[in-house]
Every structure is written in structure tokens, then in C-alpha cells.
Amino acid sequence: MxxxxxxxxxxxxxxxxxxxxxxxxxxxxxxxxxxxxxxxxxxxxxxxxxxxxxxxxxxxxxxxxxxxxxxxxxxHLSFTKDGKVFNESTRYRRIKENHGxxxxxxxxxxxxxxxxxxxxxxxxxxxxxxxxxxxxxxxxxxxxxxxxxxxxxxxxxxxxxxxxxxxxxxxxxxxxxxxxxxxxxxxxQPYKSTFRLLYGAFPASSLPGEGYDVQSSGKSVMYFSGKTRGWFFLYDKLPQPTTESNRYNEKEVESLAGEFADFPLNGTLKVKDLWPNMSATGLTDLQExxxxxxxxxxxxxxxxxxxxxxxxxxxxxxxxxxxxxxxxxxxxxxxxxxxxxxxxxxxxxxxxxxxxxxxxxxxxxxxxxxxxxxxxxxxxxxxxxxxxxxxxxxxxxxxxxxxxxxxxxxxxxxKAQVLDFIPALEIMKGKLPWRL
Incomplete structure (x- = not known):
């Protein structure tokens, strides 16, 4: 023992x-x-x-x-792929008001x-x-x-x-x-993929705090701006759902980026504006x-x-x-x-x-x-x-x-839980109480 x-x-x-x-x-x-x-x-x-x-x-x-x-x-803003804003959501403010x-x-x-x-x-x-x-x-x-x-x-x-x-x-x-x-x-392979995801990071190119999305049939974009860098996530629907784990080469990465080149990220930037300055990229299937x-x-x-x-x-x-x-x-x-x-x-x-x-x-x-x-x-x-x-x-x-x-x-x-063996003052205080 x-x-x-x-x-x-x-x-x-x-x-x-x-x-x-x-x-x-x-x-x-x-x-x-x-x-x-x-x-x-x-x-x-x-x-x-x-x-x-x-x-x-x-x-x-x-x-x-x-x-x-x-x-x-x-x-938060939602765009169509031609750059039209069709929604300005208050989701981020609501989370802050409700949960601190x-x-x-x-x-x-x-x-x-x-x-x-x-x-x-x-x-x-x-x-x-x-x-x-x-x-x-x-x-x-x-x-x-x-x-x-x-x-x-x-x-x-x-x-x-x-x-x-x-x-x-x-x-x-x-x-x-x-x-x-x-x-x-x-x-x-227990997970199924219906979409693949091309993600990337780049030097900050807009005011921090933006969290935007671009929507279209079979493709969408999420764009986030931070203090020193930004990130985008390009979603592409696969022809068929799969449980296989695909590996993608650089040529496939460039090809998919080209398909998104003219998609907007915010009111002024498009994917093609940032692609030459990427600090990191990756393409992967999106398991669920x-x-x-x-x-x-x-x-x-x-x-x-x-x-x-x-x-x-x-x-x-x-x-x-x-x-x-x-x-x-x-x-x-x-x-x-x-x-x-x-x-x-x-x-x-x-x-x-x-x-x-x-x-x-x-x-x-x-x-x-x-x-x-x-x-x-x-x-x-x-x-x-x-x-x-x-x-x-x-x-x-x-x-x-x-x-x-x-x-x-x-x-x-x-519903989220906390560690029950570490006493601490509750600092996340909003309109709604935590259950635990």
C-alpha cells in the first residue's frame, strides 16, 4: 500500500x-x-x-x-460579408452588468x-x-x-x-x-467536425475591445482586438461532417485564406489587409x-x-x-x-x-x-x-x-462552481447572484 x-x-x-x-x-x-x-x-x-x-x-x-x-x-457588431452592419448587440455589457x-x-x-x-x-x-x-x-x-x-x-x-x-x-x-x-x-475518434477553422494573430490594428462577427452562407468570421494584438477566426463549413482528423498543409492554409480575403473584420479592415502581417496562423477541424x-x-x-x-x-x-x-x-x-x-x-x-x-x-x-x-x-x-x-x-x-x-x-x-476549500471574498458582483 x-x-x-x-x-x-x-x-x-x-x-x-x-x-x-x-x-x-x-x-x-x-x-x-x-x-x-x-x-x-x-x-x-x-x-x-x-x-x-x-x-x-x-x-x-x-x-x-x-x-x-x-x-x-x-x-459587438454583426456584419454581412459585403460589410453591412445588421446588428449591434449589448451582449458584453449585459454579462458585465449581470455578473460583475x-x-x-x-x-x-x-x-x-x-x-x-x-x-x-x-x-x-x-x-x-x-x-x-x-x-x-x-x-x-x-x-x-x-x-x-x-x-x-x-x-x-x-x-x-x-x-x-x-x-x-x-x-x-x-x-x-x-x-x-x-x-x-x-x-x-469520439468527436465530429462539421466545420474547419483558420485562426490567426497579428499586431493590433484597431481600438481594443472589439468583438465582431461576419456572417454568410457556409462561412463566417470572428474578429477580436486586444491591446497589442488582434485575432481572427475564419470558419468554413466542411462538405460533409467527419470524425477523421484532417491535417492541412501551407498550400491549403493559403487557399482558404484567399477565399476569405475580401471578408470584412470591422468597419475598415478586411482579411487581406492583415494576412501579410500575420504573426501566427493555424488550420484545424473544429471538433464537437x-x-x-x-x-x-x-x-x-x-x-x-x-x-x-x-x-x-x-x-x-x-x-x-x-x-x-x-x-x-x-x-x-x-x-x-x-x-x-x-x-x-x-x-x-x-x-x-x-x-x-x-x-x-x-x-x-x-x-x-x-x-x-x-x-x-x-x-x-x-x-x-x-x-x-x-x-x-x-x-x-x-x-x-x-x-x-x-x-x-x-x-x-x-451555475458555475468554485473551489470549496479556499475561502475568498466574492469580487465578481453583478445584478445576479451566484448559486454557489
């Missing part, structure tokens, strides 16, 4: 690092294994944080470092660096790079993780925070089907879905490893944070209740099942957020007459927006 309880985190992205923060605050030992050679690598994507996530960041002591790095979104702060957009690399550097030095020393996951073996007494470089790590459980193409999820599936080949389990099985034995998944949204509402990262919160709340309580502080495999399975059940239940907004994200993507790409009418002529009415916020967006935000 192991003498200390230890968690092995797979993946050093933002969700993996937040899991490290939460475990440190919970007094639970951990090691984090990242396949890349460095935790901080320049990437072109942005991440939007909402007030429910700021509550958790405040608890972890990260918020005061984060906020100066981001840009609060405060102005508007959505804030961050450059992913800066967000990651801030989360990493806010960890105590003792915790940063437990974050190891160049550790590509190769295999997982479970035992009655614990779990062993082996990496491609030949190193092995022993622990009590594994948290797979290694993203949409999760190696942890892949190995978990192998273990499940090896035990019973007829067992009902997720497919090798929720995995059926989030755990097996001593292994559990969080973030994109177990659910993936389209990016129109920016809710993916925020839901990954909620995964960490719910899991760590339940796990810490069980560790403290166990006489030797080391829950056995059966107890961990119960913890993981409670975590998954909670996250998939009406207590949380996961399933609603998935549906709303997909709905917005289909509305903006006018994916059929219904979506075109809804986006172009119905959702533009203020009474409709009132209804959406009152019965959809705001209740979903209010």
Missing part, C-alpha cells in the same frame, strides 16, 4: 496547469508531465475568460496578474505563462517537460505512467488534461477494450461532442480530453476550469475522509463517477454550453434557412436577446 497520495497530470496546457494549482491548494501531491520541450511556446490562438472563471482565478491568487494582460470586450465583469480575451501564450509563473517554485519543480506519454499500467496499489524517453512515474491516479487528441483517452480506451473487447466504449466515458479505474479526463466545443462563444476553456473545480472538490473531500489519506481504486472510481455525473447533469452548464456554442456557429454560417432566419432577422431584436440572457446565458453562468 502506498504511503502518500499522488496525482499524475498529463498535459501542461492551461487546464493541466490549473489542475496543478488546485491540487497544490488542496494539499495533494502531484507531478505534471508535458510532451513539449517547454511549457511556454508561442501560439497564435486566443482564449476568452468569463466572470465565473475569474472567481476561480481569484481563489488561486492568479486574477490580479491575469487581468492586466487581457482586454475586456465591450463592443465582461468577457476578457487573452493571448494564449501570455495566459499560459501567467498561470505557470503564479505557481510556487516547489510546484513548478514538479512540472516536467519532454515527457511524451507512452503507456499507463494500473495496479491495485496505484498506477504507473511511462514516457517515450524511458522514464516512469508512480502515482495514485492520472488526470488526463492532454487535449482534443488525448493520448490518455486513447490508452484508457485500450485498457477498457483489452479487458472486454465487446464492451461499449467511445470510438477512437462530449465523450461517453470520462474515467476508468484510476484514470480520469478533464477539459478537451472529454468534451469539445466550437469556439464561437469561447466556452471550452471555461468549462475545463469547471471540470477541475468539481473534480478537485470531490477528490479532496475523499482524501481527507480516508484514514490513511490514500483512497483505493474503488473509492477513486466513485469520485470520478460523481464528478462525471455532476458535470453532465443540469447542476452544471456543460451540455447547454455545448449546444449553444454549436448553435451560434450554425447561425453565423447560415447553415440552413432556419439558422439564417434566426441569426439575420430574429436574434437581432432586443426582446429576443433579453430572453436569451434571462433564460439561457445568465442561468448557465450562475
Amino acid at each position: 502506498e504511503s502518500t497520495f499522488k496525482v499524475i497530470i498529463i498535459g501542461g496546457g492551461p487546464i493541466g496547469l490549473l489542475a496543478a494549482h488546485a491540487l497544490y491548494c488542496a494539499g495533494i501531491d502531484f507531478v505534471l508531465l508535458e510532451r513539449r520541450q517547454s511549457i511556454i511556446e508561442e501560439q497564435g490562438a486566443s482564449i476568452v475568460l468569463y466572470p465565473q472563471t475569474f472567481r476561480v482565478m481569484h481563489q488561486l491568487g492568479i486574477l490580479d496578474v491575469l487581468l492586466p494582460l487581457g482586454t475586456e470586450l465591450d463592443h 465583469y465582461g468577457p476578457v480575451i487573452f493571448h494564449r501564450t501570455e495566459l499560459l505563462q501567467a498561470i505557470y509563473e503564479c505557481l510556487p517554485e516547489t510546484s513548478r519543480s514538479k512540472i516536467l517537460t519532454g515527457k511524451a506519454l507512452q503507456n499507463i499500467e494500473t495496479h491495485d496499489y496505484g498506477i504507473a505512467v511511462s514516457c517515450a524517453d524511458g522514464s516512469t512515474f508512480q502515482g495514485s491516479m492520472v488526470i488526463g488534461a492532454d487535449g482534443v487528441h488525448s493520448k490518455t483517452r486513447h490508452l484508457m480506451r485500450e485498457i477498457a477494450l483489452k479487458g472486454n473487447p465487446l464492451r461499449d466504449w467511445d470510438t477512437e 461532442g462530449i465523450v461517453k466515458h470520462w474515467s476508468l479505474g484510476r484514470i480520469v479526463l478533464v477539459g478537451d480530453s472529454c468534451h469539445k466545443f466550437t469556439t464561437h462563444l469561447g466556452l471550452g476553456f471555461n468549462n475545463g476550469v469547471q471540470d477541475v473545480v468539481v473534480l478537485c472538490n470531490i477528490l479532496r473531500a475523499r482524501v481527507q475522509e480516508t484514514p490513511n489519506g490514500c483512497p483505493d481504486a474503488e473509492t477513486l472510481a466513485q469520485v470520478f463517477q460523481k464528478y462525471e455525473t455532476t458535470r453532465k447533469s443540469p447542476e452544471c452548464s456543460l451540455t447547454t454550453d455545448l449546444e449553444n456554442s454549436g448553435l451560434e456557429t450554425r447561425m453565423h454560417t447560415w447553415s440552413g434557412t432556419f439558422y439564417w432566419l434566426l441569426s439575420r432577422y430574429i436574434a437581432v431584436w432586443s426582446i429576443v436577446e433579453d430572453f436569451i440572457f434571462r433564460f439561457g446565458i445568465s442561468p448557465s453562468f450562475q
Whole structure:
């Protein structure tokens, strides 16, 4: 029987690092294994944080470092591809009024660096790079993780925070089907893609705080302006939905960018104006879905490893944070209740099942957020007459927006949980109360 309880985190992205923060605050030992050679690598994507996530960041002591790095979104317009404005939404102001702060957009690399550097030095020393996951073996007494470089790590459980193409999820599936080949389990590629996404970053080209969209049949654009850089997201509907993971080359990137060249980004800029000055770009299929099985034995998944949204509402990262919160709340309580502080495999399975059940239940907004994200993507790409009418002529009415916020967006935000073992003053104060 192991003498200390230890968690092995797979993946050093933002969700993996937040899991490290939460475990440190919970007094639970951990090691984090990242396949890349460095935790901080320049990437072109942005991440939007909402007030429910700021509550958790405040608890972890990260918020005061984060906020100066981001840009609060405060102005939203919707354009047709010929540059006509057909809607000026108050969505950002409503979020701020209702929940204490508007959505804030961050450059992913800066967000990651801030989360990493806010960890105590003792915790940063437990974050190891160049550790590509190769295999997982479970035992009655614990779990062993082996990496491609030949190193092995022993622990009590594994948290797979290694993203949409999760190696942890892949190995978990192998273990499940090896035990019973007829067992009902997720497919090798559990997510479906209906759209592909070309994203990019570039030097700031307009006033900060703009969060605009451009809509057309089969294609749409999201444009965000920050303090020092801007980002666009170009959405292209695939000919057919697919579960395959396509890889795109530079020629395909240039070709798709050309199709969007004359699309506006705001009142003065078009895609072709910024394309020569891009600092980073990427083209990927846009997966959607929720995995059926989030755990097996001593292994559990969080973030994109177990659910993936389209990016129109920016809710993916925020839901990954909620995964960490719910899991760590339940796990810490069980560790403290166990006489030797080391829950056995059966107890961990119960913890993981409670975590998954909670996250998939009406207590949380996961399933609603998935549906709303997909709905917005289909509305903006006018994916059929219904979506075109809804986006172009119905959702533009203020009474409709009132209804959406009152019965959809705001209740979903209010459901968000915080870490129950870190007392903190509530700093996100708006018109609406938090439920927890």
C-alpha cells in the first residue's frame, strides 16, 4: 500500500496547469508531465475568460496578474460579408452588468505563462517537460505512467488534461477494450467536425475591445482586438461532417485564406489587409461532442480530453476550469475522509463517477454550453434557412436577446462552481447572484 497520495497530470496546457494549482491548494501531491520541450511556446490562438472563471482565478491568487494582460470586450457588431452592419448587440455589457465583469480575451501564450509563473517554485519543480506519454499500467496499489524517453512515474491516479487528441483517452480506451473487447466504449475518434477553422494573430490594428462577427452562407468570421494584438477566426463549413482528423498543409492554409480575403473584420479592415502581417496562423477541424466515458479505474479526463466545443462563444476553456473545480472538490473531500489519506481504486472510481455525473447533469452548464456554442456557429454560417432566419432577422431584436440572457446565458453562468476549500471574498458582483 502506498504511503502518500499522488496525482499524475498529463498535459501542461492551461487546464493541466490549473489542475496543478488546485491540487497544490488542496494539499495533494502531484507531478505534471508535458510532451513539449517547454511549457511556454508561442501560439497564435486566443482564449476568452468569463466572470465565473475569474472567481476561480481569484481563489488561486492568479486574477490580479491575469487581468492586466487581457482586454475586456465591450463592443459587438454583426456584419454581412459585403460589410453591412445588421446588428449591434449589448451582449458584453449585459454579462458585465449581470455578473460583475465582461468577457476578457487573452493571448494564449501570455495566459499560459501567467498561470505557470503564479505557481510556487516547489510546484513548478514538479512540472516536467519532454515527457511524451507512452503507456499507463494500473495496479491495485496505484498506477504507473511511462514516457517515450524511458522514464516512469508512480502515482495514485492520472488526470488526463492532454487535449482534443488525448493520448490518455486513447490508452484508457485500450485498457477498457483489452479487458472486454465487446464492451461499449467511445470510438477512437469520439468527436465530429462539421466545420474547419483558420485562426490567426497579428499586431493590433484597431481600438481594443472589439468583438465582431461576419456572417454568410457556409462561412463566417470572428474578429477580436486586444491591446497589442488582434485575432481572427475564419470558419468554413466542411462538405460533409467527419470524425477523421484532417491535417492541412501551407498550400491549403493559403487557399482558404484567399477565399476569405475580401471578408470584412470591422468597419475598415478586411482579411487581406492583415494576412501579410500575420504573426501566427493555424488550420484545424473544429471538433464537437462530449465523450461517453470520462474515467476508468484510476484514470480520469478533464477539459478537451472529454468534451469539445466550437469556439464561437469561447466556452471550452471555461468549462475545463469547471471540470477541475468539481473534480478537485470531490477528490479532496475523499482524501481527507480516508484514514490513511490514500483512497483505493474503488473509492477513486466513485469520485470520478460523481464528478462525471455532476458535470453532465443540469447542476452544471456543460451540455447547454455545448449546444449553444454549436448553435451560434450554425447561425453565423447560415447553415440552413432556419439558422439564417434566426441569426439575420430574429436574434437581432432586443426582446429576443433579453430572453436569451434571462433564460439561457445568465442561468448557465450562475451555475458555475468554485473551489470549496479556499475561502475568498466574492469580487465578481453583478445584478445576479451566484448559486454557489
